[in-house]
Amino acid sequence: MDFTRRDTLALGAGAVALTVLPFRVNAAGEDAIAEFTGGADVAEGGVNLDAPEIAENGNTVPISVSAEGASAIMVLAMGNPTPGVATFNFGELAGSQFASTRIRLAGTQDVVAIAKLADGSFAKATKNVKVTIGGCGG
């Protein structure tokens, strides 16, 4: 079967240019957490983080966070070159402490949400989101 140079070029362009190995946790993420919490202890639970187990598209991953009574929720993509995603601040009159957005993930990594709760304590939720090259579905 013949294949032309054009085929090869087109196929090359179609090849996946995605790095899929799990990303190392970035020290900048830990620094951002320390800055947000002022070094206070962070408890597990008390904050909900909804994110897909496997991203359908690593360039736009829908996530949502909520924590009852929180004054702020910080979201970090721990494996991104720049881990900071957003910090959502909720005023006293906020009807609910819920936010959703879409984030870009450079590869498989933990997404972390840290909430500053009403009593001034901090709570954390972590979800590992896989970014995969896909294919081969049964």
Added chain:
Amino acid sequence: MISRRDFLQVSMAASALVGASGFGNWARLAAQQSLTQDQLLQFDTFGNVSLIHITDIHAQLKPIYFREPEVNIGVGDNRGQVPHVTGADFRKLYGIDDGSPSHYALTYNDFSSLAKTYGRVGGLDRVATVINAIRADRPDAILLDGGDTWHGSYTCYQTEGQDMVNVMNALKPDAMTFHWEFTLGSDRIAEIVEGLPFAALGQNIFDAEWDEPAELFPPYKFFERGGTKIAVIGQAFPYMPIANPGWMFPEYSFGIRDENMQAMVDEVRAQGAELVVCLSHNGFDVDKKMAGIVKGIDVILSGHTHDALPEPVLVGDTIIVASGSNGKFVSRVDLDVQNGKMMGFRHKLIPIFSDVIEPDKDVAALIDEQRAPFKTQLEEVIGQTDSLLYRRGNFNGSWDDLICDALLSEREADIAMSPGVRWGPSLIPGDDITREDIWNVTSMTYGKAYRNEMTGEFIKVILEDVADNIFNPDPYYQQGGDMVRIGGMGYRIDITKPQGERISDMTLLKTGEAIDPAKNYVVAGWASVNEGTEGPQIWDVVESHIRKMGTVTVQPNNSVKVIGA
């Protein structure tokens, strides 16, 4: 007082008895040449509700051979648990005699010789007979199709699924969920679904833009049967845009969404559902995990991973039923629902032995009608096989070895890659290979065979990525396929390691040299999920190769060394 749990266990024993009366005797019965349709269908009607489950038909209208896997490794908590039990261990577990019809239907050993004894399986005209017989016992039985129905054959490809829609409509299902159907493209699936005379369900089918439930696919449907309010909740394949080309259906988003599943269960219970059934295309291990997280599902009818289990698996108070693939089995589940609770069940996995079960005449005629316009193309003999050709297995199958050989030779490549899909019937030694047979293992809407240069490092990245889709110890990260099949290259895999560390000793077979991470290799493959892939269709590549071979002989493949199984 007997608790509900006791009832379930008592009924499980009853179910095992049905299995014993039906299953264990078959060997002897067959030896007496007296395996009959009545025996296959024998079932003491139980309780007040009957469910009929069929799934993963992959457009197999006619009887076929289908060899179950030899290698099906479970990881994490599922290590050594069903469905990750095969061969003699499987027969021992379920008390199946060697050489019996159940041996042939459910395990891989001696497949070629047993296939000659017991013949082909499946055929939707035979399935129709079984469904009609169950409906004769229980006229308001609910028939549920687990999806992967409108994909997988020459006629299905040519008619964009219409052949399957026409024949399935004649079987009168009550509801369906989806996977490969979406690879027809969102316009075509919308066109079909809008005209379906039954419910198209998927609580996890969302609008991608707004992240809201997709209007076309309601999460659940209520049925009132036997004086019982039954809610059937659909669960489509969660990883469609990842495992299949998302660009073909960009409007949709999926995912497991077990929180929404819980919300739907709570919603239907609040509306008075006395029995909650989940019609799922999650795959078995994902369903098991979900059953432990979501509370209030009575029955999960499980599809996607093509497992056939003679008894349901119990997780908490939920029973999980796995009904095989390619039209080879139909499950009947009778339930006793009293005062809003499932008090017990009786179950039978009915193998569709095509020589034993009489075809339904109307459905047989309807099937022939679908195939008539393509008869010449379907029946053309391309070659013969001296070897058993099958696909199932975690690392390779002889069909895939043949496809990889075709890619290496027809596309002049160093290395070939074939997707680890689980569909595709088998052929036994001595069989003709027709064009239909080739399409049965290759047909898809993104079948172009690419030819590409990849570095050794990138090939490893691909293998590591796919391996983690199978061997990640958390089922929620498993996509339910098998390992990508590799031609021209050997490797070693330690399934117990994390992603990035499983694959080693990659060797180019034609030179015996280690794969150089920095060097480029010519790789030929098919079923790329990337838009704009170019090349000849894989079925043309395989047909051309088989024509040149005349008679196909596939040597045993020992190029993958598996550690930690």
